Amino acid sequence: MQDEESLIRRAKQHDQTAFARLYEAHFDRIYRYVTLRIGDRTEAEDMTQQVFVNALQSISSFNWQGAPFAAWLFRIAHNQVVDYFRKRRKRAAAPLDESLLVSDSNPQQMVEHSLDIKQLLSATRQLTEAQREVISLRFASELSTAEVARIMGKSQGAIKALQHSAIVALRKTLLVNTDEKVQKT
Amino acid sequence: MRKSRKLNNALDACLEQLLIKGETVEQCLQSFPEYADELKPLLETALSVKQVSAIQPRPELRDKARYQLYSVLQGMLPRKSLSSFSWRPQWAVVLTAVLVFLLVGSGTVAASANSMPDQPLYPVKLATERVRLILTPSSLGKAELYARLADKRVEEIVRMADDSELEKVEQTTRRLDAYLARITDLSAIQRIKDGAVTVPAVAESPELKRALEAEKAPLMFEQAERGKEKSAKDDRREKLRETVVHYAFSHPERLRALLSKVPPSARPALLRAIAISEDGYKRALESIDD
Numbered sequence: 001m002q003d004e005e006s007l008i009r010r011a012k013q014h015d016q017t018a019f020a021r022l023y024e025a026h027f028d029r030i031y032r033y034v035t036l037r038i039g040d041r042t043e044a045e046d047m048t049q050q051v052f053v054n055a056l057q058s059i060s061s062f063n064w065q066g067a068p069f070a071a072w073l074f075r076i077a078h079n080q081v082v083d084y085f086r087k088r089r090k091r092a093a094a095p096l097d098e099s100l101l102v103s104d105s106n107p108q109q110m111v112e113h114s115l116d117i118k119q120l121l122s123a124t125r126q127l128t129e130a131q132r133e134v135i136s137l138r139f140a141s142e143l144s145t146a147e148v149a150r151i152m153g154k155s156q157g158a159i160k161a162l163q164h165s166a167i168v169a170l171r172k173t174l175l176v177n178t179d180e181k182v183q184k185t
Numbered sequence: 186m187r188k189s190r191k192l193n194n195a196l197d198a199c200l201e202q203l204l205i206k207g208e209t210v211e212q213c214l215q216s217f218p219e220y221a222d223e224l225k226p227l228l229e230t231a232l233s234v235k236q237v238s239a240i241q242p243r244p245e246l247r248d249k250a251r252y253q254l255y256s257v258l259q260g261m262l263p264r265k266s267l268s269s270f271s272w273r274p275q276w277a278v279v280l281t282a283v284l285v286f287l288l289v290g291s292g293t294v295a296a297s298a299n300s301m302p303d304q305p306l307y308p309v310k311l312a313t314e315r316v317r318l319i320l321t322p323s324s325l326g327k328a329e330l331y332a333r334l335a336d337k338r339v340e341e342i343v344r345m346a347d348d349s350e351l352e353k354v355e356q357t358t359r360r361l362d363a364y365l366a367r368i369t370d371l372s373a374i375q376r377i378k379d380g381a382v383t384v385p386a387v388a389e390s391p392e393l394k395r396a397l398e399a400e401k402a403p404l405m406f407e408q409a410e411r412g413k414e415k416s417a418k419d420d421r422r423e424k425l426r427e428t429v430v431h432y433a434f435s436h437p438e439r440l441r442a443l444l445s446k447v448p449p450s451a452r453p454a455l456l457r458a459i460a461i462s463e464d465g466y467k468r469a470l471e472s473i474d475d
Contacts (some may be wrong), residue, residue: 016258017366023254024468031242041343045242049250051256140237142204145197160193163200164227171230 002156008069011059019059023052026070030077033142037081037132039121051077067150072152074137123173131166134159193459195220202254204235233326239327247471248373260355262290301344302353328371332428332469335364342458351454365465372472375418423428425472437450 004025011019028030030051033042038172062072130152138146145163151157199213210228215222297306297313314334323328338361345353440459447455 014258014261015369016255017363019258020251020366020370022249022429027250028242028249031246032237032240035240036237045246046243048246049253052254056254056257057261074393088259110204116233117240120237130330135234138200139231139234140240141206144205146202155194157190160197164193164196167196167227167230167234170234171226176232178196 004069005064007060008062008064012062019056022069025041026073027052027144029070029141030073033077033136034072034081036121036124036136036140038084039125047077047080054080059115068147071147071150074141074143078151100167112165119174120170123170126173127153127166131169133147133172134162135166138163161179192223196224196227199224200231203231223242232351249362251370252374254270255374302341302357303345303350323421324371324375325418325425328368328375329421329425331364331367331371332425332432335368335436336359336432338364339439339458339462341433342455343439343443344427346443346455346458348449349448349451351451354451354458356456358454358461361458362461362465365469367461367467368425369465369472372422372425372469375422420475426470429473431471433470436462436466 004022007018007021011022012176027048031044031048034047035041038044038047052129055073058076062069064135067075124135126133133152134148137143137151143151145156145159149159152159154162195217199217202208202213202216203210209224210232214224218226286428297309300306300310314337316325317331318334321330338357341357342354342361345351345357376378437459440455440462444452444459
């Protein structure tokens with residue numbers, strides 16, 4: 001924590017090494033969050049870059065006492081996702097991206113893993129906005145309930161309830177998908 | 186407390202165990218036997234959902250984003266301009282260094298080469314190094330120089346830790362950290378620059394084909410020159426790699442060897458220097474090898 005605080009102080013003075021450190025620490029989690037929210041790799045890549053550019057441009061306004069840096073960064077990402085959906089509202093939803101990269105040392109497992117993730121992404125599309133936000137922050141970005149509550153501006157109790165209902169909904173969708181697959185074969 | 190709220194809490198606690206602590210579903214269920222039947226299917230689904238943490242950005246995206254950030258950062262830095270005279274801060278540094286050189290004499294500059302952070306000539310040593318960096322034009326050449334300077338910083342950390350000059354150890358460690366980050370960034374930037382040089386696509390129209398035929402000889406010459414340039418860059422990258430590999434092993438080892446010799450109060454600072462050198466060199470090598 002102390003380290004991050006000193007990095008932020010330096011980043012505020014436009015120290016590029018300090019900002020690079022912050023970027024390294026949060027880049028993957030922000031990317032996963034955005035990807036799970038919008039399901040499109042190219043858009044997610046552009047948006048993740050833009051999150052960090054926006055963060056860099058407004059880091060002077062970041063107040064350490066207010067909220068942790070990660071919460072502030074995810075808030076920027078959240079706003080961009082909301083903005084993206086607002087612009088897309090009148091158009092059809094983007095097709096699910098087939099080319100999401102997953103890390104696995106075994107190529108066969110990597111292919112299976114990619115298929116599982118594709119199914120999961122498809123299932124998350126059946127969730128409400130708030131449920132999908134909770135799942136993205138909790139599972140893709142691996143944040144605690146307290147951090148998710150802070151980012152979403154809700155109580156921890158509300159987050160726990162959303163998390164519960166989201167997992168129940170995902171289970172139903174995934175089971176239906178599995179049943180359909182079994183019937184086809 | 187209502188049952189649903191209790192179940193929400195139990196599920197959340199189990200997810201914490203499952204996602205953060207890496208425990209199994211069975212271990213979670215043992216903590217909440219009264220909700221085991223309801224929790225089990227939910228935790229199995231949670232395990233499937235956990236797979237999304239394996240989604241990774243493409244490595245080139247990281248480089249691209251880093252490069253973009255630096256461009257934005259450069260644009261944000263205050264620019265000093267003096268009327269129509271094209272004045273650049275780095276030239277100011279060179280000029281200052283030349284003046285310092287003339288005023289204090291070449292003997293002083295030479296004497297500063299072996300100075301330590303707690304000595305009066307140390308700022309002269311840093312200024313001389315800065316000038317060397319500015320006068321090194323290529324990204325890979327700069328990266329190589331940063332690696333050599335990192336070696337000097339490690340030498341200084343060793344000497345300062347020996348003398349229990351903790352503040353100086355911390356300060357020099359921060360410099361080491363910044364140098365290793367610069368090696369990583371400069372290697373990445375060079376790669377992006379190399380990638381940006383693409384051979385133009387062959388045009389289909391007959392007019393353009395004829396024009397290209399006429400240009401064939403100069404093009405071949407250009408390609409040969411490009412080949413030479415590429416080979417020189419490859420050599421420089423390989424040389425940089427060798428230097429970084431050597432220091433990646435020797436620096437953390439040298440610092441570790443010191444741990445048993447320094448007073449306990451100096452160990453945390455030294456451990457931090459070890460962690461920074463291990464992490465920094467790992468990143469630098471990844472960036473060179475990508």
